[in-house]
Amino acid sequence: MGAIGDFIHSIPVDLLIIQTINGIVTGMILALVASGLTLIFGIMDVVNFAHGELFMLGAYMGVIAFATTGNFWLALMLAALIIGIFGAALQILTLRPLIGRDPLNTILATFGISLVLQNYALWQFGPVARKISEPISAEFTLFYLQYPWYRIVIALLSGAIIGSLWLFLKYNKFGVWIRATTQDRVMAQAMGIPVPWVYTGVFALGAAMAAASGVLFAPFGGVDSSMGLQWVLEAFIVVVVGGMGNLGGSVVAAIFISLLEAYAAVWLNPSQAVIASFVVLILTLLFRPTGLFAAPK
Amino acid sequence: MSEQANSAEPLVRVEGVHTYYGKSHILHGVSLTVGAGEVVGLLGRNGVGKSTTLKSIMGLVRPTQGAVSLNGQAITGLPPHKLARLGIAYVPEDRRIFRLLTVMENLRTGLDRNGVTEETRKALLDKVFAYFPVLAERRTQAGGTLSGGEQQMLAIARAMMLEPKIILLDEPTEGLMPRMVSQIGHIIEALHKEGISILLVEQNVPLTLRASQRIYIMEKGNVRHHCAASALDVNDAVIKQYLGV
Amino acid sequence: MRAEASREEGSPADGRGATSSPLLKTELLSVKFGGLAALSQVNFQLARDEVRAVIGPNGAGKSTFFNCLTGVLRPTGGRIIFNGDDITGLRSNLISQKGIARSYQITNILPNASALENVRIAAQSRRHAWNMIAHHAGFADINERAEAALQSVGLLAKANDLAANLSHGEQRNLEIGIALATEPKLLCLDEPTAGMSAAETNETKELIRRIAKNLTILIVEHDMEVVMELCHRITVLHYGRILAEGTPEEIQANPRVLEVYLKT
Numbered sequence: 001m002g003a004i005g006d007f008i009h010s011i012p013v014d015l016l017i018i019q020t021i022n023g024i025v026t027g028m029i030l031a032l033v034a035s036g037l038t039l040i041f042g043i044m045d046v047v048n049f050a051h052g053e054l055f056m057l058g059a060y061m062g063v064i065a066f067a068t069t070g071n072f073w074l075a076l077m078l079a080a081l082i083i084g085i086f087g088a089a090l091q092i093l094t095l096r097p098l099i100g101r102d103p104l105n106t107i108l109a110t111f112g113i114s115l116v117l118q119n120y121a122l123w124q125f126g127p128v129a130r131k132i133s134e135p136i137s138a139e140f141t142l143f144y145l146q147y148p149w150y151r152i153v154i155a156l157l158s159g160a161i162i163g164s165l166w167l168f169l170k171y172n173k174f175g176v177w178i179r180a181t182t183q184d185r186v187m188a189q190a191m192g193i194p195v196p197w198v199y200t201g202v203f204a205l206g207a208a209m210a211a212a213s214g215v216l217f218a219p220f221g222g223v224d225s226s227m228g229l230q231w232v233l234e235a236f237i238v239v240v241v242g243g244m245g246n247l248g249g250s251v252v253a254a255i256f257i258s259l260l261e262a263y264a265a266v267w268l269n270p271s272q273a274v275i276a277s278f279v280v281l282i283l284t285l286l287f288r289p290t291g292l293f294a295a296p297k
Numbered sequence: 298m299s300e301q302a303n304s305a306e307p308l309v310r311v312e313g314v315h316t317y318y319g320k321s322h323i324l325h326g327v328s329l330t331v332g333a334g335e336v337v338g339l340l341g342r343n344g345v346g347k348s349t350t351l352k353s354i355m356g357l358v359r360p361t362q363g364a365v366s367l368n369g370q371a372i373t374g375l376p377p378h379k380l381a382r383l384g385i386a387y388v389p390e391d392r393r394i395f396r397l398l399t400v401m402e403n404l405r406t407g408l409d410r411n412g413v414t415e416e417t418r419k420a421l422l423d424k425v426f427a428y429f430p431v432l433a434e435r436r437t438q439a440g441g442t443l444s445g446g447e448q449q450m451l452a453i454a455r456a457m458m459l460e461p462k463i464i465l466l467d468e469p470t471e472g473l474m475p476r477m478v479s480q481i482g483h484i485i486e487a488l489h490k491e492g493i494s495i496l497l498v499e500q501n502v503p504l505t506l507r508a509s510q511r512i513y514i515m516e517k518g519n520v521r522h523h524c525a526a527s528a529l530d531v532n533d534a535v536i537k538q539y540l541g542v
Numbered sequence: 543m544r545a546e547a548s549r550e551e552g553s554p555a556d557g558r559g560a561t562s563s564p565l566l567k568t569e570l571l572s573v574k575f576g577g578l579a580a581l582s583q584v585n586f587q588l589a590r591d592e593v594r595a596v597i598g599p600n601g602a603g604k605s606t607f608f609n610c611l612t613g614v615l616r617p618t619g620g621r622i623i624f625n626g627d628d629i630t631g632l633r634s635n636l637i638s639q640k641g642i643a644r645s646y647q648i649t650n651i652l653p654n655a656s657a658l659e660n661v662r663i664a665a666q667s668r669r670h671a672w673n674m675i676a677h678h679a680g681f682a683d684i685n686e687r688a689e690a691a692l693q694s695v696g697l698l699a700k701a702n703d704l705a706a707n708l709s710h711g712e713q714r715n716l717e718i719g720i721a722l723a724t725e726p727k728l729l730c731l732d733e734p735t736a737g738m739s740a741a742e743t744n745e746t747k748e749l750i751r752r753i754a755k756n757l758t759i760l761i762v763e764h765d766m767e768v769v770m771e772l773c774h775r776i777t778v779l780h781y782g783r784i785l786a787e788g789t790p791e792e793i794q795a796n797p798r799v800l801e802v803y804l805k806t
Contacts, residue, residue: 173409180395180406187393190355191406192381192459320649320710321737342803343600344736344764470805471600500599501805517740517765531806541800542597542766542778542793 014143015266021142023262025151027255028158032213033231034238034250035162036206042245043182043202045103046095049110051210051235052228053117058083058211059223060121063130072135076215080208087207091200099196114228121225134219154216161212162251165205169247178202182245237277241284243291252293256280306369308333308494309354309385309463314363316346316353323349325518326363331463336485336495338509338526340502342540346518347498348390351465354496355387356380367462382410386456390467390498392448394455396441400432403440403451407458417460425454428484446477453484463494470501482508502531502540514539565590565625565758566611566728572619573606573782580606582782583620588728593750593759595769598779599803604762605647607779608732611760612644613637625727638667643726645717647733653706657697657716660705662688664723688723694753695719696745711742715749722753729753731761735768747772770794778802 037051058079065075065082094113098105136153139146169175181188181198189195214227221227234257242253257277264273284292307330316324323346331337341347352358354365356377365373367383377387386407395403404425408418426433429450435443440451449469456464466485470478478501485495485508499505505512506526514522516539529536566588573581581603588594596604609615611622613634622630629637652660662678665687670676679685692698695715700708705716714734721729734750735743747768750759754772763769769776770790778785778799786796793799800806 173405176398176402176405176409179398179402183395183397184393186357186377187389187395188406189377190357190381190387190389191455192378192410193406194378318737320713322710322739323737325739342764342766344733500803503804503806517743531804536804537800541803542769542776 012266016263018142018145018147019262019266020259021147021151023259024255025155026262027258028155029213029217030231030234030238030258031251031254032158032161032216033210034235034242034254035165035247036209037232037235038239038242038245038247038250039165039209040203040206041239042247043178044095044199046106046203047103047110048203048206049107049232050090050114050117051110051206052230052232053114053121054083054087054207054210054228055214055217055231056121056223056225056228057086057117058214059132059218059227060125060130060214061211062215062218063132063223066132072132075132076212079215080212083211084204084208088200088204090207091203095203096196096199099199114232118225118228125225127224129222129224130218131222132215132218150219157216158213161209162247165209166247174198174201234277237281241280241292243293246291246293249291249293253291306366307331308335308368309496310364310366310369311350311354312364312366314350314353314360314365316349316358316360318349318358323518324353324360327353327515327518327520328363329513329520329523331494331496333462334489334492334494335511336489336497336509338505338512339496339498339515340500340505340512340536340540341515342500345515347515348467350515351387351467351496351498355385355465357387381407381459384459384462386459386461386464388452388456388464388466388469390471392445392452394440394443394448394451396439398440399437400440400443400451401436403455404458407455410459421458421460425457428457428487429454446473446480449473449477449481450484457488461493463496464488465496465498467498468500469497470499470504478504500540502536506531563626564588565592566760567623568610568620569623570620571607571610571617571622573603573610573615574618579782581610581617584779584782584784586777586784588758588760590758591756592775593754593761593773595761595763595773595776596779597763597766597769597776598785601781602779603782604779605732606782608644608730608760608762611637612642612730638724641725641727642730643721643724643728644730645714645721645732645734647736649710649713649717651705651713651716651720653704655705656702657692657705657708657719658688658701660716661691661719661723664688664720665691665725668724687725691719691723694722695749709742711738711745714738714742715746718746718749718753727758729757729759731759731763733762733764735763735765743768 033055037048040046040048061079061082062075065078066072069075090113094109095106098109134148134150136150138149140149169179177193177198181193181195185195238250238254238257241257242249257280260276260280261273264276309331311327311329314324314327327346327350339347339350349358353360356375359374364371367385372380372383395406408421431447432451432454435447440448443451469481473481482504485497488495497505497509506529509526512524512526512529513520514535521539522535564587568584568586571581571584572579584607596607598604606615610617613632613636616631621628624640624642627640629640662684665684669684670681689698692701695718697712697716697719700712705713708716718731718734735746738746743765750772773790775787775789776793777787778793780802785802786793786799
């Protein structure tokens with residue numbers, strides 16, 4: 001009895017609250033990255049191993065755009081736009097010719113692209129990490145910490161972007177095209193929907209969202225050529241746990257996993273805390289392999 | 298327009314089409330025509346290649362030989378989405394409505410085209426809801442929740458949204474109750490009155506003979522018989538030979 | 543009513559076959575998919591050395607019936623008795639061992655192996671199946687069996703050709719050869735002439751006629767010429783039930799069957 005009481009007393013409530021906020025913030029960025037990935041997989045059956053590099057290139061574009069314009073928000077939009085167009089070009093040149101072939105081909109293709117882009121960034125920008133200063137440097141007091149407002153803003157902004165995407169898919173004409181194509185590619189074509197271009201559009205959208213996450217994350221952790229790796233791994237875990245192609249599921253899964261890791265970090269050190277997400281992945285694959293929140297098909 | 302009717306070129310011409318599924322040689326040189334405003338019936342047993350003929354016209358499978366033309370213009374091998382925009386609508390054998398989209402969204406996939414004015418939109422929707430009142434009631438329901446007969450109506454309504462010149466109708470009465478079967482017959486008649494051509498693949502012989510102006514009968518990947526529908530009766534030897542046992 | 547009268551216990555219509563018990567029998571065989579009854583209480587009997595066709599319009603349950611007999615699908619009710627053994631619900635490999643062989647609607651051969659190798663693998667499943675050490679050339683009985691199977695389907699001349707390089711008709715016949723190599727008691731053919739030209743169909747029809755001499759054969763086919771010319775008897779399925787059974791002439795004259803086919 002005493003031991004339990006001691007344990008309860010030892011739980012650092014203030015630390016848990018801080019970690020909850022941290023978990024949600026990281027979760028929202030992760031959700032933004034994972035949404036793009038799950039969209040691409042859900043609609044085109046493409047496992048995009050280059051997604052982390054689109055995140056990374058987005059961050060670099062943000063750095064350049066910021067240096068040029070001096071405005072963070074403008075840099076964010078420009079980076080998303082440029083990488084969106086780049087994503088479209090990439091899809092047309094490398095993935096469109098592979099439509100209809102063994103899915104292994106696209107996996108190899110996107111993996112190859114990821115290597116090319118990583119090394120390109122290393123060559124172009126050098127090994128020294130870049131930084132973007134955060135647009136809002138104000139902070140508020142949270143217990144014994146000075147907590148940056150910027151982190152809250154990121155969470156809200158990511159939420160807004162994902163929310164807009166959801167509304168777009170539900171009500172917009174192209175959103176209906178995308179949903180129809182996901183369900184029945186052949187009949188979508190028979191209804192006049194230009195499916196090859198829907199695929200390009202979706203890839204561009206996913207790329208733009210990855211780029212935006214990269215720019216949002218940049219003030220946190222700096223920008224270097226390998227920043228995509230860690231994020232894409234976590235994003236894939238989120239996509240599997242949330243259900244491939246399930247937008248809502250990936251948001252919930254992203255927050256869930258990030259919270260779990262954040263709490264684990266209270267007792268374990270951060271590099272061990274990552275184990276939490278792998279445990280969730282393994283449990284999901286064992287018991288609900290289509291995802292915890294799999295969409296009905 | 299009347300010159301068009303007198304000229305030799307039909308709305309759709311299929312000429313010597315050979316289609317394979319892998320190595321399986323399904324169509325062995327199929328030729329047929331559909332005139333503007335005509336209902337043409339395509340009869341035959343299972344597995345003779347009727348659906349494959351429709352799919353070859355719609356670009357869902359690519360013929361290895363032969364040609365398909367629309368109003369004299371070659372369309373063989375064009376992708377389906379281009380053909381839909383040129384005025385060919387396809388209603389497949391298993392309906393294939395978008396199950397997770399609402400009835401309205403299903404219709405929108407055909408309605409949201411370039412160059413459709415607000416008036417045309419309203420007119421098309423009004424027409425389709427007049428034809429199929431039950432679809433108006435179920436406007437916001439997901440396609441997958443509709444009954445088999447309602448899904449067939451939705452599939453036809455969706456095709457009408459394309460304002461097609463010709464509808465390729467694949468076994469619309471299959472699996473439907475007798476009441477619905479006769480309703481399909483009336484719908485085909487109504488579409489015919491509007492001047493839309495129909496290439497009707499069916500196994501229901503009486504319905505097809507009533508609805509069509511001309512009949513083709515297929516067997517083993519070839520057209521074996523071709524005549525006016527009025528010249529055929531359900532008890533004819535030809536019918537028994539190619540469709541019976 | 544005529545159909546009832548012609549469904550005699552055991553012996554086929556023309557008196558062939560010495561034994562009186564049916565080789566294959568189903569009792570109240572049923573398959574339900576959710577609310578849909580694909581097969582409803584089918585009582586079917588097949589005599590030894592009979593060639594029987596199972597026909598019927600779309601959705602009649604022909605594939606479901608085949609799949610039950612060959613262990614691909616588990617029935618939800620009823621029994622299947624083959625050669626005196628209850629084989630209901632057995633897995634397909636065990637059913638194959640009992641002596642039921644099947645060819646498939648979509649060609650199911652090994653494209654990168656030669657015709658002979660395809661057939662030899664099937665032959666080996668029956669004898670020396672677990673012998674992994676001896677070279678295949680050492681098994682004279684298997685090689686003889688394989689060559690005999692190729693001979694019966696007219697492909698002995700192409701024994702060393704790669705299966706992928708055979709024509710469509712030859713591939714379909716190879717599939718029959720593979721089934722034959724397992725020395726079956728019952729051969730189930732699933733649309734053997736699908737996708738064939740008139741000439742290939744004729745060849746396959748003759749092939750089946752030749753091998754039918756010592757075999758019991760069950761065929762699902764849409765080509766009525768093939769059915770009428772090859773089969774002793776025909777079973778017509780409709781909505782999962784037996785609508786009629788009888789000789790080709792009886793079935794052709796049966797007005798109910800025609801109604802169902804023409805939807806009159």
